Amino acid sequence: MFGREWFDRIVGADAAGWAALLAAPFVGSFLGVLVRRLPDGRPVALGRSRCEWCGARLHARDLVPLLSWLVTRGRCRFCGHSLGWFYPGIELAALALALVAFWVDREARVWLDCLLGWWLLALGWIDLRRWLLPDVLTLPLVIVGLAEAAAFEPVQLTDRASGAALGYLALRTVAVIYRRMRGREGLGRGDAKLLAASGAWVGATALPQVILVGAASALAAAGCMRLAGVRLGVQSALPFGPFLGLATWLLWLFGPFAV
Numbered sequence: 001m002f003g004r005e006w007f008d009r010i011v012g013a014d015a016a017g018w019a020a021l022l023a024a025p026f027v028g029s030f031l032g033v034l035v036r037r038l039p040d041g042r043p044v045a046l047g048r049s050r051c052e053w054c055g056a057r058l059h060a061r062d063l064v065p066l067l068s069w070l071v072t073r074g075r076c077r078f079c080g081h082s083l084g085w086f087y088p089g090i091e092l093a094a095l096a097l098a099l100v101a102f103w104v105d106r107e108a109r110v111w112l113d114c115l116l117g118w119w120l121l122a123l124g125w126i127d128l129r130r131w132l133l134p135d136v137l138t139l140p141l142v143i144v145g146l147a148e149a150a151a152f153e154p155v156q157l158t159d160r161a162s163g164a165a166l167g168y169l170a171l172r173t174v175a176v177i178y179r180r181m182r183g184r185e186g187l188g189r190g191d192a193k194l195l196a197a198s199g200a201w202v203g204a205t206a207l208p209q210v211i212l213v214g215a216a217s218a219l220a221a222a223g224c225m226r227l228a229g230v231r232l233g234v235q236s237a238l239p240f241g242p243f244l245g246l247a248t249w250l251l252w253l254f255g256p257f258a259v
C-alpha cells in the first residue's frame with residue numbers, strides 16, 4: 001500500500017506538505033510534554049527544560065526529536081539514566097501519522113489530517129496512561145472541528161453540529177444505562193466529550209461507524225492482550241479513548257464506508 005506513488009507524492013510535495021513532515025517529530029516532542037504534564041496540571045508551554053532524573057538543564061542539542069535520543073542511545077547525557085521509549089515513541093507516532101496523511105491526501109488537507117491525528121494521539125495516549133480525557137483538549141477539539149466545517153465545508157456544518165450533539169448524548173445515555181444495570185461506571189464523561197469532538201469532525205452520518213470501528217478495535221486489542229497472556233475478566237476494562245480516537249481519524253481520512 002505504501003508504494004511508489006506514495007513515495008513520489010512525498011518527494012514531489014509542496015512546501016506546506018514538507019513543513020508538515022518536518023514539523024511532525026517536533027510536534028510529537030511537544031505532545032510528549034503535554035501527555036506527561038497536562039494531567040498533573042504542570043505547565044506545558046515551556047517544553048522540556050531539565051532532565052527528569054538529575055535536573056540537569058537541557059540544551060537545544062539534547063532536544064532534537066529522535067536524533068538526540070539516537071545519539072545518546074536513549075540515555076541522559078549528564079546522569080546516564082535511561083530515558084525510556086516514551087519520547088522517541090510519541091515522536092515516531094506523530095511522524096507516522098503525517099506519513100499516513102500523505103498517503104491518503106493532498107497538500108492542503110494533509111495539515112488538517114495531521115492536526116486532527118496529532119490531537120487525538122495526545123488524547124488517546126493520556127487516556128491510556130491516566131484514564132483521563134482532559135476537557136482542555138476535548139472541548140476545543142469540538143470547536144475546531146465545527147470551525148473547520150464552517151470555513152471549508154459549510155454544506156456539512158449541520159451534519160457536523162448534530163454529530164457533536166448526538167455524540168455527546170449517545171455516550172452519556174449509554175453510560176447512564178450501564179451504571180443503572182451494572183452499578184459501576186463503564187464509560188467516563190470524557191468519552192462522551194471525545195465522541196462529541198468526533199461528531200464535530202466526521203458528522204452525524206458517520207458517527208455510528210466511529211462507535212463500531214472503535215468498539216471493534218477495542219475488542220481486537222483485548223483479543224491480542226489475551227493471546228499475549230494478559231488475563232482479562234468481567235471487571236477489567238480498557239480505556240476507550242484511544243480506540244475512539246483511532247476510529248475518528250480513520251473515518252475522517254477515508255469517509256464512511258458504504259453499508
Ligand SMILES: [Zn+2]
Nearest residue numbers: 051054076079
Ligand atoms: Zn539526567
